[in-house]
Protein backbone atom coordinates (compact mmCIF):
# COMPACT_ATOMS: atom_id res chain seq x y z
CA UNK A 438 0.00 0.00 0.00
CA UNK A 439 1.39 3.36 -0.94
CA UNK A 440 2.08 5.91 1.78
CA UNK A 441 1.23 9.36 0.44
CA UNK A 442 2.55 12.68 1.71
CA UNK A 443 0.11 15.32 2.96
CA UNK A 444 0.67 17.27 -0.27
CA UNK A 445 -0.26 14.23 -2.35
CA UNK A 446 -3.39 13.63 -0.26
CA UNK A 447 -4.54 17.20 -0.92
CA UNK A 448 -3.86 16.60 -4.63
CA UNK A 449 -5.84 13.35 -4.52
CA UNK A 450 -8.64 15.27 -2.88
CA UNK A 451 -8.69 17.82 -5.71
CA UNK A 452 -8.41 15.17 -8.43
CA UNK A 453 -11.35 13.26 -6.93
CA UNK A 454 -13.55 16.34 -6.70
CA UNK A 455 -12.81 17.22 -10.33
CA UNK A 456 -13.15 13.74 -11.77
CA UNK A 457 -16.32 12.77 -9.89
CA UNK A 458 -17.75 16.24 -10.36
CA UNK A 459 -18.58 16.54 -6.69
CA UNK A 460 -18.10 19.33 -4.17
CA UNK A 461 -15.45 19.17 -1.46
CA UNK A 462 -18.32 19.07 0.96
CA UNK A 463 -19.66 15.89 -0.59
CA UNK A 464 -16.23 14.35 -0.11
CA UNK A 465 -16.31 15.41 3.53
CA UNK A 466 -19.80 13.98 3.91
CA UNK A 467 -18.56 10.65 2.53
CA UNK A 468 -15.72 10.67 5.04
CA UNK A 469 -18.12 11.48 7.88
CA UNK A 470 -20.43 8.62 6.88
CA UNK A 471 -17.44 6.25 6.97
CA UNK A 472 -16.54 7.51 10.44
CA UNK A 473 -20.13 7.11 11.58
CA UNK A 474 -20.42 3.57 10.20
CA UNK A 475 -17.23 2.58 11.98
CA UNK A 476 -18.47 3.86 15.32
CA UNK A 477 -22.06 2.70 14.89
CA UNK A 478 -20.97 -0.84 14.08
CA UNK A 479 -19.02 -0.99 17.32
CA UNK A 480 -21.26 0.89 19.72
CA UNK A 481 -24.55 -0.34 18.24
CA UNK A 482 -26.58 2.48 19.67
CA UNK A 483 -25.22 2.06 23.21
CA UNK A 484 -25.74 4.88 25.73
CA UNK A 485 -22.04 5.76 26.02
CA UNK A 486 -21.31 9.49 26.03
CA UNK A 487 -19.38 10.69 22.99
CA UNK A 488 -17.46 13.97 23.26
CA UNK A 489 -16.56 15.40 19.85
CA UNK A 490 -13.75 17.95 19.92
CA UNK A 491 -13.68 19.70 16.56
CA UNK A 492 -11.20 22.21 15.16
CA UNK A 493 -12.14 24.92 12.68
CA UNK A 494 -10.62 23.40 9.54
CA UNK A 495 -11.68 20.40 7.54
CA UNK A 496 -10.64 17.95 10.22
CA UNK A 497 -13.04 19.80 12.48
CA UNK A 498 -15.61 19.73 9.66
CA UNK A 499 -15.37 15.93 9.63
CA UNK A 500 -16.05 15.89 13.36
CA UNK A 501 -19.02 18.26 13.10
CA UNK A 502 -20.53 16.21 10.26
CA UNK A 503 -20.01 13.03 12.28
CA UNK A 504 -21.80 14.65 15.23
CA UNK A 505 -24.86 15.22 13.03
CA UNK A 506 -25.02 11.54 12.03
CA UNK A 507 -24.56 10.41 15.62
CA UNK A 508 -27.32 12.73 16.78
CA UNK A 509 -29.66 11.51 14.05
CA UNK A 510 -29.17 7.98 15.37
CA UNK A 511 -29.93 8.95 18.93
CA UNK A 512 -26.43 8.94 20.40
CA UNK A 513 -25.57 10.80 23.57
CA UNK A 514 -23.19 13.47 22.25
CA UNK A 515 -21.48 16.66 23.32
CA UNK A 516 -19.90 18.81 20.61
CA UNK A 517 -17.12 21.33 21.21
CA UNK A 518 -15.52 23.70 18.74
CA UNK A 519 -11.88 24.22 19.63
CA UNK A 520 -11.69 27.80 18.50
CA UNK A 521 -7.96 28.12 17.88
CA UNK A 522 -8.22 30.37 14.82
CA UNK A 523 -10.62 32.72 13.07
CA UNK A 524 -9.87 31.15 9.67
CA UNK A 525 -12.68 28.65 9.58
CA UNK A 526 -12.83 26.47 6.50
CA UNK A 527 -15.88 26.67 4.22
CA UNK A 528 -16.80 23.05 4.72
CA UNK A 529 -16.51 23.41 8.47
CA UNK A 530 -18.97 26.32 8.30
CA UNK A 531 -21.43 24.45 6.09
CA UNK A 532 -21.46 21.57 8.57
CA UNK A 533 -21.72 23.85 11.56
CA UNK A 534 -24.85 25.39 10.03
CA UNK A 535 -26.31 21.96 9.35
CA UNK A 536 -25.72 21.05 12.96
CA UNK A 537 -27.39 24.21 14.19
CA UNK A 538 -30.32 23.51 11.86
CA UNK A 539 -30.83 20.39 13.94
CA UNK A 540 -30.77 22.46 17.12
CA UNK A 541 -27.41 21.18 18.27
CA UNK A 542 -25.36 24.00 19.77
CA UNK A 543 -21.73 23.21 20.19
CA UNK A 544 -19.80 24.65 23.08
CA UNK A 545 -17.04 26.99 21.90
CA UNK A 546 -13.75 26.48 23.73
CA UNK A 547 -11.36 29.41 23.93
CA UNK A 548 -8.22 30.17 25.84
CA UNK A 549 -9.89 30.67 29.23
CA UNK A 550 -12.85 28.33 28.89
CA UNK A 551 -13.69 25.91 31.65
CA UNK A 552 -12.96 22.50 30.20
CA UNK A 553 -15.78 19.96 30.07
CA UNK A 554 -15.89 16.96 32.34
CA UNK A 555 -15.06 13.72 30.60
CA UNK A 556 -15.72 10.36 32.23
CA UNK A 557 -13.39 7.37 32.02
CA UNK A 558 -16.03 5.34 30.28
CA UNK A 559 -16.76 8.04 27.69
CA UNK A 560 -15.46 8.23 24.15
CA UNK A 561 -13.55 11.22 22.82
CA UNK A 562 -13.55 11.93 19.11
CA UNK A 563 -10.46 13.96 18.32
CA UNK A 564 -11.13 16.09 15.23
CA UNK A 565 -9.10 19.11 16.31
CA UNK A 566 -6.23 19.14 13.82
CA UNK A 567 -5.74 16.98 10.75
CA UNK A 568 -2.99 16.95 8.16
CA UNK A 569 -3.25 20.74 7.86
CA UNK A 570 -1.27 21.34 11.08
CA UNK A 571 1.50 23.80 10.22
CA UNK A 572 2.82 24.86 13.63
CA UNK A 573 2.69 23.53 17.15
CA UNK A 574 -0.71 24.06 18.81
CA UNK A 575 -1.08 26.97 21.25
CA UNK A 576 -0.50 26.23 24.92
CA UNK A 577 -4.19 26.37 25.83
CA UNK A 578 -4.92 23.74 23.16
CA UNK A 579 -2.10 21.63 24.62
CA UNK A 580 -3.82 22.01 28.01
CA UNK A 581 -6.98 20.70 26.43
CA UNK A 582 -5.04 17.70 25.08
CA UNK A 583 -3.76 17.03 28.59
CA UNK A 584 -7.25 17.37 30.01
CA UNK A 585 -8.54 14.80 27.51
CA UNK A 586 -5.64 12.49 28.27
CA UNK A 587 -6.17 12.73 32.04
CA UNK A 588 -9.76 11.59 31.65
CA UNK A 589 -8.49 8.18 30.43
CA UNK A 590 -11.45 8.05 28.07
CA UNK A 591 -11.00 6.13 24.81
CA UNK A 592 -9.64 8.56 22.22
CA UNK A 593 -10.57 8.04 18.58
CA UNK A 594 -8.60 10.36 16.31
CA UNK A 595 -9.96 11.44 12.97
CA UNK A 596 -7.34 11.05 10.21
CA UNK A 597 -4.31 11.65 12.46
CA UNK A 598 -3.82 12.32 16.18
CA UNK A 599 -4.20 16.07 16.61
CA UNK A 600 -0.90 17.92 16.99
CA UNK A 601 1.03 15.32 15.00
CA UNK A 602 2.75 16.67 11.89
CA UNK A 603 2.95 14.42 8.85
CA UNK A 604 6.58 15.27 8.13
CA UNK A 605 8.36 16.14 11.34
CA UNK A 606 8.73 15.06 14.92
CA UNK A 607 6.94 17.23 17.49
CA UNK A 608 9.28 19.06 19.87
CA UNK A 609 6.94 18.56 22.81
CA UNK A 610 5.29 15.18 23.33
CA UNK A 611 2.45 16.82 25.27
CA UNK A 612 1.48 18.87 22.21
CA UNK A 613 0.07 15.77 20.51
CA UNK A 614 -2.98 13.75 21.48
CA UNK A 615 -2.26 10.12 22.27
CA UNK A 616 -4.95 8.21 20.45
CA UNK A 617 -6.16 4.73 21.24
CA UNK A 618 -7.24 4.37 17.65
CA UNK A 619 -6.86 6.49 14.53
CA UNK A 620 -9.10 6.29 11.50
CA UNK A 621 -6.85 7.47 8.71
CA UNK A 622 -8.49 8.62 5.50
CA UNK A 623 -7.73 6.45 2.50
CA UNK A 624 -4.06 5.84 3.26
CA UNK A 625 -1.87 5.36 6.32
CA UNK A 626 0.54 8.14 7.28
CA UNK A 627 4.28 7.55 7.48
CA UNK A 628 4.34 8.91 11.04
CA UNK A 629 2.39 5.86 12.27
CA UNK A 630 5.48 3.73 11.62
CA UNK A 631 8.41 5.74 12.96
CA UNK A 632 9.64 5.11 16.52
CA UNK A 633 9.39 8.77 17.60
CA UNK A 634 5.94 9.42 16.14
CA UNK A 635 4.31 5.97 16.06
CA UNK A 636 3.78 6.25 19.84
CA UNK A 637 0.90 8.68 19.35
CA UNK A 638 -1.57 6.08 18.16
CA UNK A 639 -1.91 2.60 19.59
CA UNK A 640 -3.76 1.36 16.55
CA UNK A 641 -4.68 2.71 13.17
CA UNK A 642 -7.02 1.74 10.42
CA UNK A 643 -7.66 3.09 6.97
CA UNK A 644 -11.12 4.27 5.92
CA UNK A 645 -11.80 4.29 2.20
CA UNK A 646 -13.40 7.64 1.45
CA UNK A 647 -13.43 7.09 -2.29
CA UNK A 648 -10.42 9.12 -3.40
CA UNK A 649 -9.83 8.66 -7.13
CA UNK A 650 -8.30 5.17 -7.59
CA UNK A 651 -6.63 6.24 -10.84
CA UNK A 652 -4.83 9.12 -9.15
CA UNK A 653 -3.75 6.84 -6.30
CA UNK A 654 -2.53 4.17 -8.71
CA UNK A 655 -0.60 6.54 -10.94
CA UNK A 656 1.08 8.63 -8.28
CA UNK A 657 4.54 7.53 -7.20
CA UNK A 658 5.24 7.70 -3.49
CA UNK A 659 8.44 7.83 -1.47
CA UNK A 660 7.24 5.15 0.91
CA UNK A 661 5.31 1.95 0.58
CA UNK A 662 3.72 -0.19 3.28
CA UNK A 663 4.64 -3.84 2.79
CA UNK A 664 2.11 -6.56 3.54
CA UNK A 665 1.09 -9.83 1.94
CA UNK A 666 -0.48 -8.16 -1.11
CA UNK A 667 2.76 -6.40 -1.97
CA UNK A 668 4.82 -9.56 -1.50
CA UNK A 669 2.73 -12.09 -3.43
CA UNK A 670 3.75 -10.75 -6.86
CA UNK A 671 7.40 -10.82 -5.77
CA UNK A 672 7.35 -14.52 -4.85
CA UNK A 673 9.21 -16.73 -7.33
CA UNK A 674 7.51 -20.14 -7.66
CA UNK A 675 9.58 -23.30 -7.81
CA UNK A 676 9.91 -24.82 -11.27
CA UNK A 677 9.00 -28.49 -11.65
CA UNK A 678 12.36 -29.48 -13.13
CA UNK A 679 14.48 -27.38 -10.82
CA UNK A 680 17.01 -29.00 -8.44
CA UNK A 681 19.38 -27.94 -5.71
CA UNK A 682 21.82 -26.64 -8.28
CA UNK A 683 19.24 -24.21 -9.65
CA UNK A 684 18.30 -22.86 -6.24
CA UNK A 685 21.67 -21.27 -5.71
CA UNK A 686 24.42 -21.59 -3.18
CA UNK A 687 24.61 -19.31 -0.18
CA UNK A 688 27.88 -18.77 1.65
CA UNK A 689 27.79 -17.44 5.20
CA UNK A 690 31.09 -15.98 6.38
CA UNK A 691 31.36 -15.18 10.06
CA UNK A 692 31.90 -16.45 13.56
CA UNK A 693 34.65 -16.15 16.12
CA UNK A 694 35.42 -18.03 19.32
CA UNK A 695 32.21 -18.08 21.40
CA UNK A 696 30.07 -16.73 18.57
CA UNK A 697 29.74 -19.69 16.27
CA UNK A 698 26.02 -19.98 17.03
CA UNK A 699 25.36 -16.88 14.93
CA UNK A 700 26.71 -18.63 11.82
CA UNK A 701 24.68 -21.69 12.67
CA UNK A 702 21.51 -19.56 12.82
CA UNK A 703 22.26 -17.57 9.65
CA UNK A 704 23.15 -20.70 7.64
CA UNK A 705 20.07 -22.58 8.80
CA UNK A 706 17.87 -19.61 7.95
CA UNK A 707 19.50 -19.40 4.52
CA UNK A 708 18.67 -23.05 3.82
CA UNK A 709 15.13 -22.85 5.26
CA UNK A 710 14.46 -19.86 3.02
CA UNK A 711 15.15 -22.05 0.02
CA UNK A 712 18.81 -21.85 -0.89
CA UNK A 713 19.80 -25.05 -2.71
CA UNK A 714 23.15 -25.31 -0.95
CA UNK A 715 24.65 -23.60 2.06
CA UNK A 716 28.27 -23.35 3.07
CA UNK A 717 29.50 -21.81 6.30
CA UNK A 718 32.97 -20.26 6.42
CA UNK A 719 34.17 -20.11 10.03
CA UNK A 720 37.33 -20.17 12.17
CA UNK A 721 38.51 -23.68 12.98
CA UNK A 722 36.71 -23.71 16.33
CA UNK A 723 33.42 -23.61 14.43
CA UNK A 724 33.95 -26.81 12.48
CA UNK A 725 32.67 -29.40 14.94
CA UNK A 726 29.71 -27.39 16.30
CA UNK A 727 28.44 -26.67 12.80
CA UNK A 728 28.93 -30.16 11.43
CA UNK A 729 27.23 -31.61 14.48
CA UNK A 730 24.36 -29.18 14.70
CA UNK A 731 23.58 -28.63 11.11
CA UNK A 732 24.23 -31.67 8.89
CA UNK A 733 22.80 -30.04 5.76
CA UNK A 734 25.54 -27.40 5.71
CA UNK A 735 29.01 -27.69 4.23
CA UNK A 736 31.71 -26.12 6.35
CA UNK A 737 34.94 -24.44 5.30
CA UNK A 738 37.41 -23.25 7.89
CA UNK A 739 39.91 -20.47 8.22
CA UNK A 740 43.51 -21.35 9.10
CA UNK A 741 43.04 -19.68 12.49
CA UNK A 742 41.42 -21.35 15.46
CA UNK A 743 39.49 -18.39 16.85
CA UNK A 744 39.11 -15.68 14.20
CA UNK A 745 38.68 -15.29 10.51
CA UNK A 746 42.05 -14.18 9.17
CA UNK A 747 41.79 -14.90 5.46
CA UNK A 748 38.62 -15.29 3.38
CA UNK A 749 39.52 -17.63 0.56
CA UNK A 750 37.53 -20.52 -0.88
CA UNK A 751 37.35 -22.56 -4.03
CA UNK A 752 33.58 -22.81 -4.26
CA UNK A 753 31.37 -20.66 -6.42
CA UNK A 754 28.60 -19.24 -4.22
CA UNK A 755 25.74 -17.23 -5.69
CA UNK A 756 25.85 -14.70 -2.86
CA UNK A 757 27.75 -14.18 0.38
CA UNK A 758 26.27 -13.19 3.72
CA UNK A 759 29.08 -11.78 5.81
CA UNK A 760 29.54 -10.45 9.31
CA UNK A 761 27.52 -12.42 11.88
CA UNK A 762 29.58 -13.17 14.98
CA UNK A 763 32.69 -12.03 13.10
CA UNK A 764 34.37 -9.95 15.83
CA UNK A 765 36.75 -7.10 15.04
CA UNK A 766 40.16 -8.66 15.58
CA UNK A 767 42.87 -6.85 13.62
CA UNK A 768 43.48 -9.97 11.54
CA UNK A 769 39.75 -10.07 10.69
CA UNK A 770 39.73 -6.40 9.65
CA UNK A 771 42.64 -7.11 7.31
CA UNK A 772 40.92 -10.23 5.97
CA UNK A 773 37.74 -8.27 5.25
CA UNK A 774 39.72 -5.54 3.47
CA UNK A 775 41.50 -8.07 1.26
CA UNK A 776 38.30 -9.96 0.60
CA UNK A 777 36.41 -6.80 -0.46
CA UNK A 778 39.27 -5.85 -2.79
CA UNK A 779 38.89 -9.01 -4.82
CA UNK A 780 35.25 -10.03 -4.30
CA UNK A 781 32.78 -9.73 -7.18
CA UNK A 782 29.83 -11.59 -5.62
CA UNK A 783 26.73 -9.85 -4.27
CA UNK A 784 26.94 -9.34 -0.50
CA UNK A 785 24.62 -9.21 2.47
CA UNK A 786 26.56 -7.38 5.17
CA UNK A 787 25.67 -7.51 8.86
CA UNK A 788 26.88 -7.03 12.42
CA UNK A 789 30.66 -6.76 12.90
CA UNK A 790 31.29 -6.50 9.15
CA UNK A 791 29.21 -3.30 9.34
CA UNK A 792 31.13 -2.11 12.37
CA UNK A 793 34.42 -2.73 10.59
CA UNK A 794 33.12 -0.73 7.60
CA UNK A 795 32.07 2.11 9.94
CA UNK A 796 35.49 2.24 11.52
CA UNK A 797 37.25 2.02 8.14
CA UNK A 798 35.04 4.12 5.88
CA UNK A 799 37.47 3.76 2.95
CA UNK A 800 36.30 0.14 2.71
CA UNK A 801 32.78 1.28 1.84
CA UNK A 802 33.90 2.07 -1.70
CA UNK A 803 34.83 -1.56 -2.14
CA UNK A 804 31.40 -3.05 -1.47
CA UNK A 805 29.76 -4.23 -4.68
CA UNK A 806 26.79 -2.30 -6.09
CA UNK A 807 23.44 -3.46 -4.70
CA UNK A 808 24.89 -4.92 -1.54
CA UNK A 809 22.35 -5.33 1.25
CA UNK A 810 23.33 -3.85 4.64
CA UNK A 811 21.28 -4.81 7.68
CA UNK A 812 22.20 -2.52 10.59
CA UNK A 813 20.40 -2.26 13.92
CA UNK A 814 20.06 1.34 15.18
CA UNK A 815 23.53 1.56 16.79
CA UNK A 816 25.23 0.05 13.75
CA UNK A 817 23.28 2.44 11.54
CA UNK A 818 24.44 5.42 13.57
CA UNK A 819 28.06 4.33 13.20
CA UNK A 820 27.53 4.07 9.44
CA UNK A 821 25.58 7.22 8.60
CA UNK A 822 26.31 9.43 11.62
CA UNK A 823 24.02 10.79 14.35
CA UNK A 824 20.58 11.98 13.27
CA UNK A 825 18.42 14.74 14.71
CA UNK A 826 15.19 12.78 14.50
CA UNK A 827 13.52 9.94 12.60
CA UNK A 828 13.00 12.02 9.46
CA UNK A 829 16.64 13.09 9.44
CA UNK A 830 17.57 9.42 9.87
CA UNK A 831 15.58 8.50 6.75
CA UNK A 832 17.15 11.35 4.75
CA UNK A 833 20.65 10.34 5.81
CA UNK A 834 19.93 6.70 5.02
CA UNK A 835 18.70 7.62 1.54
CA UNK A 836 21.81 9.68 0.88
CA UNK A 837 24.00 6.82 2.05
CA UNK A 838 22.12 4.35 -0.13
CA UNK A 839 22.62 6.58 -3.17
CA UNK A 840 26.25 7.27 -2.44
CA UNK A 841 27.21 3.59 -2.21
CA UNK A 842 24.42 2.16 -4.38
CA UNK A 843 23.42 -0.16 -1.54
CA UNK A 844 20.21 -1.33 0.10
CA UNK A 845 19.92 -0.31 3.74
CA UNK A 846 17.64 -2.35 5.97
CA UNK A 847 16.94 -0.17 9.00
CA UNK A 848 15.90 -2.69 11.63
CA UNK A 849 13.26 -1.69 14.13
CA UNK A 850 9.71 -2.47 15.16
CA UNK A 851 8.72 -1.38 11.65
CA UNK A 852 11.84 -2.22 9.69
CA UNK A 853 12.29 0.18 6.79
CA UNK A 854 14.29 -0.93 3.77
CA UNK A 855 15.80 2.00 1.92
CA UNK A 856 16.98 1.97 -1.63
CA UNK A 857 17.80 5.17 -3.44
CA UNK A 858 14.85 7.55 -2.93
CA UNK A 859 12.40 4.99 -1.67
CA UNK A 860 11.51 3.34 1.65
CA UNK A 861 9.62 0.07 2.16
CA UNK A 862 7.91 -0.06 5.54
CA UNK A 863 7.40 -3.54 6.96
CA UNK A 864 4.25 -4.55 8.79
CA UNK A 865 5.15 -7.97 10.23
CA UNK A 866 7.05 -8.85 13.39
CA UNK A 867 6.48 -8.42 17.11
CA UNK A 868 8.28 -7.37 20.31
CA UNK A 869 9.16 -11.00 21.09
CA UNK A 870 11.67 -10.83 18.25
CA UNK A 871 13.93 -8.50 20.17
CA UNK A 872 16.03 -11.47 21.24
CA UNK A 873 19.50 -12.89 20.60
CA UNK A 874 20.13 -14.15 17.09
CA UNK A 875 17.06 -12.90 15.21
CA UNK A 876 19.31 -10.50 13.28
CA UNK A 877 21.50 -13.43 12.23
CA UNK A 878 18.37 -15.20 11.01
CA UNK A 879 17.40 -12.19 8.90
CA UNK A 880 20.86 -12.06 7.30
CA UNK A 881 20.56 -15.73 6.43
CA UNK A 882 17.08 -15.28 5.00
CA UNK A 883 18.00 -12.37 2.74
CA UNK A 884 21.07 -14.31 1.58
CA UNK A 885 18.85 -17.33 0.92
CA UNK A 886 16.50 -15.30 -1.26
CA UNK A 887 19.28 -13.79 -3.35
CA UNK A 888 20.61 -17.31 -4.02
CA UNK A 889 17.24 -18.05 -5.63
CA UNK A 890 17.51 -15.11 -8.03
CA UNK A 891 15.49 -12.54 -6.14
CA UNK A 892 16.95 -9.11 -6.84
CA UNK A 893 18.83 -7.77 -3.80
CA UNK A 894 16.10 -5.16 -3.19
CA UNK A 895 13.27 -7.70 -3.44
CA UNK A 896 15.25 -10.13 -1.30
CA UNK A 897 15.69 -7.49 1.40
CA UNK A 898 12.04 -6.38 1.43
CA UNK A 899 10.66 -9.93 1.15
CA UNK A 900 13.21 -11.29 3.64
CA UNK A 901 12.19 -8.70 6.22
CA UNK A 902 8.51 -9.48 5.60
CA UNK A 903 8.95 -13.28 5.90
CA UNK A 904 11.20 -12.93 8.94
CA UNK A 905 8.53 -10.91 10.76
CA UNK A 906 5.77 -13.23 9.63
CA UNK A 907 7.70 -16.30 10.82
CA UNK A 908 8.14 -14.51 14.16
CA UNK A 909 4.42 -13.74 14.32
CA UNK A 910 3.49 -17.34 13.63
CA UNK A 911 6.05 -18.59 16.18
CA UNK A 912 4.99 -16.18 18.93
CA UNK A 913 1.48 -17.63 18.94
CA UNK A 914 3.02 -20.84 20.22
CA UNK A 915 5.74 -19.47 22.51
CA UNK A 916 4.56 -16.11 23.81
CA UNK A 917 6.79 -13.02 23.62
CA UNK A 918 9.23 -13.91 26.39
CA UNK A 919 10.13 -17.43 25.27
CA UNK A 920 10.45 -16.70 21.55
CA UNK A 921 13.93 -17.57 20.28
CA UNK A 922 15.72 -17.11 16.98
CA UNK A 923 15.47 -20.88 16.43
CA UNK A 924 11.67 -20.65 16.75
CA UNK A 925 11.73 -18.03 13.99
CA UNK A 926 13.77 -20.32 11.73
CA UNK A 927 11.38 -23.19 12.40
CA UNK A 928 8.46 -21.13 11.14
CA UNK A 929 10.03 -19.77 7.96
CA UNK A 930 8.23 -22.52 6.05
CA UNK A 931 4.91 -21.54 7.63
CA UNK A 932 5.56 -17.92 6.64
CA UNK A 933 5.87 -19.00 2.99
CA UNK A 934 2.71 -21.13 3.23
CA UNK A 935 0.88 -18.25 4.87
CA UNK A 936 1.46 -16.14 1.76
CA UNK A 937 -1.09 -18.27 -0.04
CA UNK A 938 -3.47 -18.89 2.86
CA UNK A 939 -7.00 -17.65 2.35
CA UNK A 940 -8.16 -15.33 5.10
CA UNK A 941 -10.44 -17.12 7.54
CA UNK A 942 -13.99 -16.32 6.60
CA UNK A 943 -15.76 -14.07 9.04
CA UNK A 944 -19.07 -12.35 8.64
CA UNK A 945 -17.96 -9.39 6.56
CA UNK A 946 -19.94 -6.18 6.73
CA UNK A 947 -21.19 -5.26 3.34
CA UNK A 948 -20.17 -1.67 2.90
CA UNK A 949 -23.17 -0.96 0.74
CA UNK A 950 -25.59 -2.20 3.34
CA UNK A 951 -26.98 0.09 5.97
CA UNK A 952 -25.30 -0.49 9.33
CA UNK A 953 -27.39 -2.25 11.99
CA UNK A 954 -29.81 0.07 13.71
Ligand SMILES: NC(=O)C1=CN([C@@H]2O[C@H](COP(=O)(O)OP(=O)(O)OC[C@H]3O[C@@H](n4cnc5c(N)ncnc54)[C@H](O)[C@@H]3O)[C@@H](O)[C@H]2O)[C@@H](O)CC1
Nearest residue numbers: 450465468494495496566567568569570571572573574596
Ligand atom coordinates in the same frame (compact mmCIF):
# COMPACT_ATOMS: atom_id res chain seq x y z
N1 LIG B 1 -8.30 15.04 1.24
C1 LIG B 1 -8.91 14.27 2.06
O1 LIG B 1 -8.55 13.12 2.12
C2 LIG B 1 -9.97 14.80 2.91
C3 LIG B 1 -9.60 15.48 4.04
N2 LIG B 1 -10.47 15.74 5.00
C4 LIG B 1 -10.02 16.32 6.26
O2 LIG B 1 -9.34 17.52 6.08
C5 LIG B 1 -8.23 17.55 6.95
C6 LIG B 1 -7.30 18.63 6.54
O3 LIG B 1 -8.01 19.82 6.70
P1 LIG B 1 -7.40 21.28 6.68
O4 LIG B 1 -6.49 21.40 5.54
O5 LIG B 1 -8.53 22.20 6.76
O6 LIG B 1 -6.51 21.34 7.99
P2 LIG B 1 -6.78 20.99 9.50
O7 LIG B 1 -8.19 20.75 9.76
O8 LIG B 1 -5.82 19.91 9.83
O9 LIG B 1 -6.29 22.30 10.23
C7 LIG B 1 -7.05 23.46 10.17
C8 LIG B 1 -6.30 24.72 9.84
O10 LIG B 1 -5.72 25.28 10.99
C9 LIG B 1 -4.60 26.08 10.66
N3 LIG B 1 -3.55 25.66 11.58
C10 LIG B 1 -2.59 24.75 11.37
N4 LIG B 1 -1.85 24.58 12.48
C11 LIG B 1 -2.35 25.45 13.39
C12 LIG B 1 -2.02 25.73 14.74
N5 LIG B 1 -1.02 25.11 15.36
N6 LIG B 1 -2.77 26.63 15.40
C13 LIG B 1 -3.80 27.25 14.80
N7 LIG B 1 -4.15 27.02 13.52
C14 LIG B 1 -3.44 26.12 12.83
C15 LIG B 1 -4.27 25.83 9.23
O11 LIG B 1 -4.62 26.96 8.50
C16 LIG B 1 -5.16 24.63 8.86
O12 LIG B 1 -5.62 24.69 7.57
C17 LIG B 1 -7.75 16.14 6.91
O13 LIG B 1 -6.90 15.79 7.97
C18 LIG B 1 -9.06 15.40 6.97
O14 LIG B 1 -9.49 15.21 8.29
C19 LIG B 1 -11.84 15.27 4.93
O15 LIG B 1 -12.68 16.36 4.98
C20 LIG B 1 -12.17 14.43 3.75
C21 LIG B 1 -11.36 14.62 2.56
Ligand SMILES: [K+]
Nearest residue numbers: 563566597599
Ligand atom coordinates in the same frame (compact mmCIF):
# COMPACT_ATOMS: atom_id res chain seq x y z
K1 LIG C 1 -7.40 14.64 14.46
